[in-house]
Amino acid sequence: MKTYAEINNKIKKGDAVVVTAEEMIKIVEDDGLETAARDVDVVTTGTFGAMCSSGAFLNFGHSDPPIKMEHVWLNGVHAYHGNAAVDCYIGVSRMSDKRPFKYGGGHVIEDLLLGKPIKLRATSYTTDCYPLEEIDTVFTLNDLNQAILCNPRNSYQRYVCATNSTERTIYTYMGKLLPNFGNATYSGTGELSPLQNDPNYETIGIGTRIFLGGGVGYIVGEGTQHNPKERFGSLFVKGDLKQMSAEYLKGVNFERYGTSMFVGLGIPIPILNLGLAKKCAIKDEDIWTEVVDYGIPRRDKPVLRKITYKELKSGRIELNGKKIKCSSLSSLYMARKVANELKKWIIEGRFFISAPVERLPTDTKFKPMKMTKEIKFIRSVKRDAFTCKLEDGIKYVANLIIKESTNHVPVVDNNNKLIGIVTSFDITKGLALGKNKLDEIVTKKVIYTTCDEPIEIAARKMKINKISALPVVDKENKVIGIVSAEDLI
């Protein structure tokens, strides 16, 4: 119906009709699909979220005497230095050595864009051609030859909604998740999301010109972990950092998880035909994702239900018959700003659309890691537990500990269900304080494990809770064994 050249011609003349993906929904509803397809030339999309697989290639120029940088730090953040002498890659997820969890590669990029001076420190093993052993200097973005934002995985088509079934608050890349399904978080902009509006990548591919970080960028190809069949497509993008703005690239730190960067990214979708007009009118209620339990730290986390972006954006979602508060991690406010800014550029004739040199693949699979060692589960290391009842006296438990030479005695009810744990230390302390009843010394909030938990996860539980054994329970919370730290080594 329309060609790229025709649309670009209209943009040049200032005649192009450009709307955002949210506006397109209303136009199709009010005027009908055919009119919308005829009248609208370009639909702009936008997203603004944490994109951990982002970073920038920087070239510093040569020092005199020259240095072949072996280790490089920018404001104390280690950069990747496996390239030629004075090239490096600063990744947003890399944390500062001195201020971990507070400052990272994303903050360095934001500071560069703010024009702030950045401390460069590099060391070298020295060569005949590169004799300098170390360098400490300060530079700004303008001092660099090239600064190229180069993000191997951006703009996920959709993301899951995260919640937490466990009894403690967890800190994840999906943010802070309260215990017992206390809240839920999601990411992505739904109907405004770039890849949702062209889900078969008819106009999106290698070479597509896009809005990236407030400047012009290009799609390099499919992003890593691109998984189109599951509607989890992703993009590999690049752009000249020097043209970008700190407003659209923001360094972030997730408590107890690490650092990342929020990236503003928008794609213009030319309405070449009726099909594209229809796709660009996709609504939140038609975009589905899953609510996933992040309390289970496994590759395949339990999917609790399917959900639409409409329900996610409503602020409350239904889970197990209850309403829980739900909010985004990506910013819809900023994503709209991206889509509107891109719209403005096109209307003002400052940005032209481009046909992809090659379209993104629609059939790649996202495979799991090949692991040469089998994972070991608690099942294979657990020992029999010697349990006691709450009404057993301290002396009885003390005898049990001596007789069975164990340090941990799970406390069970009449159905063998776990209700507490007593350690040899608790007994000692109880005796020292003149206690007689088990009830006075037992720990009732017990951290436990299950047969199908990998031993590494159980080991981390012990480490973060500073304990040395975990009762093993079955699905009914019945004690079926125990593991101690020594069993896991």
Next chain:
Amino acid sequence: MVLLTLNISPRSITNVSDYAKLIRKVLDLDISFNIIHLSTSSKSVSMIIEVPKDKVKALITTLRDYDIIIERKNPISIDEENCIHCGQCISLCSTGALYFDKEYKVCYDHEKCIGCLICVDSCPRSAIKENI
């Protein structure tokens, strides 16, 4: 001295030994505080305590680990410059003091804020500051 209202829900403390541990932790902080009011119900235990100003932060940090809700007047402020309106704080806010306006900008209503401070460490831009 600063007045704090503590709400201890049964979710965080299930039995006497949990209480004992909590009290032990508070004692370790070497804070002397006055209990102004104490009320218990099947739903929660509520206390009003008076704490020396310089000990407020240490106490709150300890209590927060137990998911104890601490009420305090005007407890936080939002750094508008740094907020990127992601909304991570909103799902953590049990009273609706943090919310999206029509434009999806994060807003803060200090009238509704009870100062539980659960939001503070969730902000990826460190834009929520505790007023101490």
